[in-house]
Amino acid sequence: MSTYKLVCPHCNSRMRIRTSEGTHIFLRVAYLQCVNEGCGWAVRAAFEMTHEMSPSGMPNPTVRLPIAPVAMRRQAMKSAAGDDHPDLLDQLDMEAVTA
Structure with a gap:
């Protein structure tokens, strides 16, 4: 199975979705973390149907x-x-x- 590829803008490593929640019928908020332990950047993202x-x-x-x-x-x-x-x-x- 292929996965949706999210890339860390700092180190170009793969990012994983730690958790997500639906906030509206057209909006999902996700919390992402870089898999590179040396980087470890974490971020909140919003995915919106437009x-x-x-x-x-x-x-x-x-x-x-x-x-x-x-x-x-x-x-x-x-x-x-x-x-x-x-x-x-x-x-x-x-x-x-x-x-």
């Missing part, structure tokens, strides 16, 4: 996000080509459980 890229096949009428502009959707399609990263929020939930 735009709808494609409509849901099972829409919830209370979920309302702006539709992404065409240029943003095209860029996402280019970025996803050959990309096998799991969904970020699924990864946050998995790592919070195992931490």
Whole structure:
């Protein structure tokens, strides 16, 4: 299984998600730590859903996000080509459980 790659801006080592919590339907807060023991940098991060890229096949009428502009959707399609990263929020939930 591949993992979402978060890189420490100080030492370029991998960062792990120590824990995370949902604060809103569209917002998840995570606490990250660099795996390099010599660095050990820790940070709070927020992952926010901002735009709808494609409509849901099972829409919830209370979920309302702006539709992404065409240029943003095209860029996402280019970025996803050959990309096998799991969904970020699924990864946050998995790592919070195992931490």
